[in-house]
Amino acid sequence: MVTAYIGIGSNLGDRSANIDKGVFRLKTTDGIVVKKISTIYETDPVGVPPQGKFLNGVIEVESALLPSDLLDCLKDIELDLGRVTTERNAPRTIDLVILLYGDYQMESAHIEIPHPRMREREFVLRGLREIAPEVCL
Template sequence: MVTCYIGIGSNLGNRQENIDKAVEELKNNKNIKFKQSSSIYETESVSDIPQGKFLNGVLEIETDLGPRSLLKELNRIEANLGRKRTVKNAPRTIDLDILYYGSENIKKDGLVIPHPKISEREFVLKGLRELSRA
């Protein structure tokens, strides 16, 4: 099993409920072991598109899925919770991003790990610090 960190966020609908449902779907996947969640932070959108505030956090999981399969599973959960990928950085019911996949560095076919914007997202840095102390 590989330890992974997942960024989670929502800024459409019942944001906390969307996050709770996404976490529940992760917990119900036999290939994923949910370890812990950071606090949830309310943050401004970083998009140029006007939109509501996000609830964001970081999840720690273990998985036997490969990085590409994990990404597919996260995309499936997003779709199940109503995420529509029509406009880049548009408001979304749920957003799940692989931040770290073990110690791997991947840049292939649209998959970049570690996530290239970790250092630009204060909620990610706070969440990772919080989980590292737990």
């Protein structure tokens, strides 16, 4: 099992319920054990067209899945919870991203680990300090 950190967010519909559903789905997925969940913060959108505020947090998991399989799992959860991905940076019912996956580093057309913009997201920095103060960015 590898310790991974997942960013979770929602700025469309019932944001709080969307976050709860996303966490529930992670908790009930084979190969993933949810260990800790940060405080959920209300944040302004960053680097996207004008849209509603987000609820965002960070989740620590233990994963038996490879990074690509974990990403596929997160994308499946997003689709099941109504995320539409026709337009980049559009409002979303749920957003699940791999921030860190152990000490693993990779870059491809579909995934970059560590997440390239996590240091620009205050909710990520605050969430990681809260649930994993030993993690150095």
